[in-house]
Every structure is written in C-alpha cells, then in structure tokens.
Amino acid sequence: MVQRLAEEQRLPGAVAHGGLVWLAGQVADDAGLDAEGQTADILRQIDALLAEAGSGKARLLSVTVVLADIADAPAMNRAWDRWLDPAAKPARMTIQAPLVDPSWRVEITAVAAAGVGAAGAGAASRG
Amino acid sequence: MVQRLAEEQRLPGAVAHGGLVWLAGQVADDAGLDAEGQTADILRQIDALLAEAGSGKARLLSVTVVLADIADAPAMNRAWDRWLDPAAKPARMTIQAPLVDPSWRVEITAVAAAGVGAAGAGAASRG
Amino acid sequence: MVQRLAEEQRLPGAVAHGGLVWLAGQVADDAGLDAEGQTADILRQIDALLAEAGSGKARLLSVTVVLADIADAPAMNRAWDRWLDPAAKPARMTIQAPLVDPSWRVEITAVAAAGVGAAGAGAASRG
Numbered sequence: 268m269v270q271r272l273a274e275e276q277r278l279p280g281a282v283a284h285g286g287l288v289w290l291a292g293q294v295a296d297d298a299g300l301d302a303e304g305q306t307a308d309i310l311r312q313i314d315a316l317l318a319e320a321g322s323g324k325a326r327l328l329s330v331t332v333v334l335a336d337i338a339d340a341p342a343m344n345r346a347w348d349r350w351l352d353p354a355a356k357p358a359r360m361t362i363q364a365p366l367v368d369p370s371w372r373v374e375i376t377a378v379a380a381a382g383v384g385a386a387g388a389g390a391a392s393r394g
Numbered sequence: 395m396v397q398r399l400a401e402e403q404r405l406p407g408a409v410a411h412g413g414l415v416w417l418a419g420q421v422a423d424d425a426g427l428d429a430e431g432q433t434a435d436i437l438r439q440i441d442a443l444l445a446e447a448g449s450g451k452a453r454l455l456s457v458t459v460v461l462a463d464i465a466d467a468p469a470m471n472r473a474w475d476r477w478l479d480p481a482a483k484p485a486r487m488t489i490q491a492p493l494v495d496p497s498w499r500v501e502i503t504a505v506a507a508a509g510v511g512a513a514g515a516g517a518a519s520r521g
Numbered sequence: 522m523v524q525r526l527a528e529e530q531r532l533p534g535a536v537a538h539g540g541l542v543w544l545a546g547q548v549a550d551d552a553g554l555d556a557e558g559q560t561a562d563i564l565r566q567i568d569a570l571l572a573e574a575g576s577g578k579a580r581l582l583s584v585t586v587v588l589a590d591i592a593d594a595p596a597m598n599r600a601w602d603r604w605l606d607p608a609a610k611p612a613r614m615t616i617q618a619p620l621v622d623p624s625w626r627v628e629i630t631a632v633a634a635a636g637v638g639a640a641g642a643g644a645a646s647r648g
Contacts, residue, residue, distance in 0.1 A: 269453060269507055277474075277483070277486075278484070279483055282455045282484060282485045284455055284507050285414070289484075291456075291485035325523075328536045329543035331630075337620070355525075357532070357533075357543075358532060358533060358534075358535055360585075361620075363620075364490055366464070366488075366489060367488050378456075380523055380539060396582065398609075401610065404610070405612060406610055408612060409582045409583065412541070416582045416612045418612035419615070492616070493615075493616060503585075
C-alpha cells in the first residue's frame with residue numbers, strides 16, 4: 268500500500284511504502300528567515316512529517332540538502348547540528364542549486380525508515 | 395535479485411530490486427522540444443519503463459525534477475499536471491542544474507513501488 | 522535496525538537498513554586530483570563502504586553524480602567506465618552543481634542492495 272501524508276495541491280509532504288518514508292522537498296514556511304532560520308523551520312516540518320508517518324529523525328536514512336548559495340553551508344549546519352541526534356546520523360549530501368522560489372535559501376529532502384508498528388511498516392509484505 | 399531494464403551502453407533505464415524500481419535520469423528523446431514538450435516526452439518514457447517493471451505512475455514514491463533553467467518550472471508543471479494521477483501523487487523536489495547535454499531542458503529521476511506480482515516485487519525476500 | 526558505517530563527526534559514510542545501503546555523498550580524499558582522478562578515488566571509497574556493508578558494486582541500484590563543472594563529464598565517465606561491472610550497471614543521473622568545498626570536482630551518492638546474508642539484509646522484517 269502506498270500512503271500519502273500531508274497532501275497539498277501538487278504533491279504530498281511524504282509518501283510511505285514498504286517500510287520507507289519518502290519526503291518531498293521541504294522548504295521554510297517563513298521564507299523571510301535567513302538560511303539558518305529556514306533550516307530550523309524545515310527541520311521542524313520534517314519532525315512533524317516523520318511523526319505523522321510513525322517514524323522520527325533517529326530513523327532517517329538519507330538526506331539531501333540543497334542550498335541556493337553554498338556559502339550558507341555553515342549556517343545550515345548550525346541548525347542541523349543543534350537538531351541532529353548524534354547517535355543516529357543519516358547519510359547526507361549537500362549541493363548548491365537554484366530553487367523554484369528565489370526566496371527559498373534551503374530545500375531538504377529525505378528518506379526514513381518507518382517506525383516499528385507504523386502504518387507503512389508492514390507494507391513490504393503486501394507489495 | 396537485481397533486475398535491469400532497458401539497458402543502454404552506460405546505464406539501464408531502470409533497476410528493480412526488493413519491491414522498488416529505481417529509474418535512471420530520463421531525458422527527452424526529442425531535445426528540440428521546449429521544456430513542456432521535453433517533460434511530456436520524458437513522462438511517456440517513464441510510463442513505458444514503469445509498465446515494463448510491472449509498476450505504473452500511481453505507484454511512484456519520489457521524483458526529482460532537474461531543470462536547466464528554473465524559469466521553466468511552470469512549463470514543466472503544465473505537462474506534469476496533465477499527466478499526474480491526482481489520487482496518487484508522489485513526493486517531489488525540483489531544482490535547477492546544468493545537464494550533460496545543453497539541449498536537455500529537463501531531466502527526471504524517480505523511485506516507484508513495483509507492482510503487486512511484478513517481477514521485482516518478491517525480490518526482497520531473496521536479498 | 523538502522524546501521525551506521527564509517528561514522529564521521531557530522532555524518533556516517535553509509536546507513537544500512539531493510540536490505541538497502543544508503544551512501545552519503547562521497548568526495549575524493551585527495552582533492553588535488555583532476556575530475557578523473559577524484560572519480561577513481563571516490564569509486565575506491567564506494568567499493569570499501571559497500572564491502573563493509575556486505576554489498577558490492579554489482580549490487581548498486583541508483584547513483585547520482587554531481588560535477589562542479591559538467592564539462593568534466595567525459596573525464597568522470599573514463600574513470601566510471603573502467604570501474605563499472607558491465608553486467609551490473611546501476612541507474613544513474615549526472616548533474617552540475619557547486620559543492621561545499623570548491624576543490625571538490627565530483628561528489629557521488631548511491632543506494633545499493635545489501636548482500637545476501639549481510640548485516641542489514643534481514644532488517645526489513647524487523648521494521
């Protein structure tokens with residue numbers, strides 16, 4: 268079963284299937300913030316999406332961070348390091364690329380393991 | 395078992411394993427088209443690859459759209475919205491990045507759930 | 522169970538879970554090399570990470586290559602083609618994007634199937 272969470276007009280916030288949770292690219296609700304503030308804003312949204320999927324940041328597997336300006340990497344990392352569970356770090360890649368809305372300084376996408384007993388966790392056996 | 399579909403010289407069009415179908419970056423066969431036409435061309439190729447894998451667009455989990463020029467986002471979205479199954483939207487991220495061939499305006503990669511009973515669907519239990 | 526391999530301060534080299542191995546973005550240890558040399562350096566690191574995860578290059582599913590300069594695509598491909606197992610090619614996408622350290626010409630991330638009997642291979646059933 269493919270489950271969609273936090274659906275918006277063009278895309279859901281996340282899709283759960285077969286024990287994995289695939290997050291759509293997350294951007295800050297408040298695009299007036301600087302890169303550090305936008306990152307913290309995005310990480311709060313990721314926490315909420317993962318919680319809705321019965322997962323959590325300690326179950327993140329892989330994260331891609333896209334910065335509109337790679338010079339913002341230290342600012343992004345300040346918010347990241349405050350948020351990160353040091354016992355449960357995901358694989359990560361960070362690149363620079365222009366984003367759809369020029370006010371977005373950061374966009375983050377990720378894949379997480381669904382939680383044990385989560386809605387999506389048993390889906391693998393159902394294909 | 396790792397299954398490869400639509401193999402070309404350097405890479406296959408898709409790889410199926412463990413209930414997931416991983417698409418290689420797809421570009422338009424006709425690179426003379428504008429961004430909307432290239433997107434429609436790519437989405438037709440994705441439909442064909444997914445069908446070959448026993449999957450389909452309603453089983454897409456996550457899509458990454460790369461535009462050579464982010465100003466083409468509305469044109470890409472026109473083709474996307476015509477094609478999308480509104481009841482089965484995948485997670486998605488869109489960024490701007492130069493592509494290998496400068497005539498390519500759009501490149502799309504994706505991960506889908508294999509279909510129930512598809513060739514790749516039972517592979518998880520075989521490692 | 523989520524397993525982390527080759528942990529560094531901010532991120533692990535790879536994360537294994539549910540029969541998949543998610544590699545963090547890999548960059549050359551010797552950033553003084555040209556794009557072909559950096560690619561070969563990265564591919565050696567990928568071989569080592571996959572071996573540690575009980576996987577290997579023939580079990581790669583999907584690879585993303587990021588080049589600081591897309592004009593380096595032929596140089597990257599020379600190293601890639603020498604390394605690739607022609608019977609076991611992964612899906613791949615190549616884009617240009619500035620990387621965190623300007624001396625990095627290439628960054629590669631990938632997802633592989635864990636090996637049969639590998640530490641991560643049985644994790645799917647445990648959620």
